[in-house]
Amino acid sequence: MDEPAKKPPADQLAIAKPASRYSSPNTRLVVPLFITAIVMLFGMSLYQWLKLLLLPHISLIQSNIITVLFSSAMATAAAYFILRKRQHLLQQTLKEVAQRRRAEEEVLKLNKELHNNITQLETANKELESFSYSVSHDLRAPLRHIMGYVELLQKNASPDLDAKNLRYLTTISDSAKRMGILIDDLLTFSRIGRIEMRMAEFSLAQLITEILGELEQEMANRGIQLEIGPLPAVYGDRALIKLVLLNLVANAVKFTSPRQPARIQIGTGPDREGQTVLFVRDNGVGFDMKYTDKLFGVFQRLHSAGQFEGTGIGLANVQRIIHRHGGKTWAEGVVDGGATFSISLPKLMNS
Amino acid sequence: MVSKLKRILLVEDDPRDVELTLEALGDYNLANEVVVAGDGEEALDYLYCRGNFQDRPNANPAVVLLDLKLPKVSGMEVLRHIRSDEKLKMTPVVILTSSREERDWIESYQLGINAYVVKPVDFHDFVEAVKELGVFWAVINEPPPGSVDRVGKR
Structure with a gap:
């Protein structure tokens, strides 16, 4: 039961893991954006190339449109491929964030449950105390009466009763006595759980x-x-x-x-x-x-x-x-x- | 026959306990020295000579046998009244209860009771306890000044 802890407990792992990776998404998003920007710049200078090599007679507007379209397409393609490559990492990160949130919620829930349990325990303890109090007060009285009146009956009616009926009375009295002992035992047991210990x-x-x-x-x-x-x-x-x-x-x-x-x-x-x-x-x-x-x-x-x-x-x-x-x-x-x-x-x- | 017996105020709400107590005290002819109050309020009425008891001779009982769990006014409250009243505070009070609970026991001693007796469940023990209490407090003990001194009177 009390094995030496070789690895940290599972709950610690669950919280520590997402926390250590939590900062990385920022760099992961910055890198693709940076690459995209470079590709766009590269696309802008494409106009010079177009004019020199391929289409020397096209107008400025036309070449500009082509350049913009081309560089946008390239940037989008680059962004798409880079993001796709990183997508699973991003998803994982999001999953981890969600997991962490869930873990935190779980901890909060457990804390709340624990708190509830303590309150319940305290209530139960108080109830037990008042229970043993009423046992002590109320259950003993009728027992005393049973025994008392049986005793009086024995005293007054003995001459008229045969051995069998007298035995009945004795049995009633003995049972009541035994119940008295059981109640006292139960009260002692309950008191043992409550009294202050002097160590x-x-x-x-x-x-x-x-x-x-x-x-x-x-x-x-x-x-x-x-x-x-x-x-x-x-x-x-x-x-x-x-x-x-x-x-x-x-x-x-x-x-x-x-x-x-x-x-x-x-x-x-x-x-x-x-x-x-x-x-x-x-x-x-x-x-x-x-x-x-x-x-x-x-x-x-x-x-x-x-x-x-x-x-x-x-x-x-x-x-x-x-x-x-x-x-x-x-x-x-x-x-x-x-x-x-x-x-x-x-x-x-x-x- | 009875030379110098004093009044016992029995504060007890359960008529069966009253009957059994009187039965026990009967053996020493102490039964007719007992006034029974069925709850705390009646006990206070008796002690302060008011209500049903306004015509009673003005003297304190030699002992109050007080149950703790009572209707209306609890035994502990009755005890508090007795101990805080100038005329009553010396009156011997014996707690006669079913409760073995520590808090009752401690609290009543703190309020200055003269004895604390847990009613024994066994009838023989109960009769013995009540008899001894009756004899001690109503016969052997010399009660404080202001208590009933009943030399041959009713």
Whole structure:
């Protein structure tokens, strides 16, 4: 994708070419006119020749008419041949001028389109913001009401309801709860895209220690074999990068649950496009590489809720955060053969 | 039975939220200490003892539980009125809202609220939050001078 530019880009050529030849038409038009003038002068002196050699008895008027006609014919013929020879060059020049004009129009059009796109993007962004605002305000209220009234109904009508009907009520309540979680996830996702980043240099090793502390409960009694390589300092928004790594490590913990022993490796890979590469590798249930595009999508899940819990927002958050940092995310996996999730981050400013 | 309870002004436009809030406060017998205003204008009428409330005893509520998204006059405007009024500005105001939006949260703190509570979606959490708010502001907290002191009166 980022091949070194051996030749200038096509659009540059299109503009540079007509510009360099633009001055030549002037000389091309002057030369034939000059030749034509010389031929005309030559034709004028023809009168002397006519009088001397061929027709000594013709009158001055007659010889003048002949001279004028003859010199005009010669001049026209000369001009015709010269111009015809140059015609294709002239046409080419005109074509180039037209091309250049078209190119300029194209550039203007593209500029205008770009401007429109930016305006549209800004509008879309504002719309998104007000959308998430109303989601936050308006969608949560009815959910709270559903759950509240189901709860009250459960409290008041329990003595009169059989087990089946009570289960219905519980299902309504659980579904409303799950929708609440999904809405919260979506709001977090939207906020991640909007909040201002506070960039600073920080130690990854320390961050990983912190994250492992937070996952203590999930990792307890699992006998997970942790392998943490030397980790560099990175430059970014610490809170957001923490969310990224917390997601990746928590996923590794979650998807290795059927493994005995579970192995999780955290380390750095060879630089990619000049960026620092970090990976989290596990020997968990893995995934089919043909779904790799879906992994980082919002609410995309490759496992059923019964197998592994989760809404499917985690990796979408990871990708959004890393993209905002100017990095990339990718994943490799084999079904039942573990998975490796990698992120790349731009290097420190001063190095 | 109730020795020293103070009035709560609940500013909430959604009757379901009102019912659920009163249900939650009912557990501590705080429900009948609540005055409900259905929009921002009604809340201001109550606070300034005008309109439907011109005959009410002239004292400020011990706490205002204020929703932000309200018909007519928004919660933020009500808050601005309270904080810029000499007689009302000390009244504790607790934002009780569905909004987790940063701008609401920051703006209301800038205007000098006493607490910001996002209504939990889960009913249990909601009941707990409302109960704790009610008990703290109407029972435990000593309200500023000029607030309703309701010793055994209705």
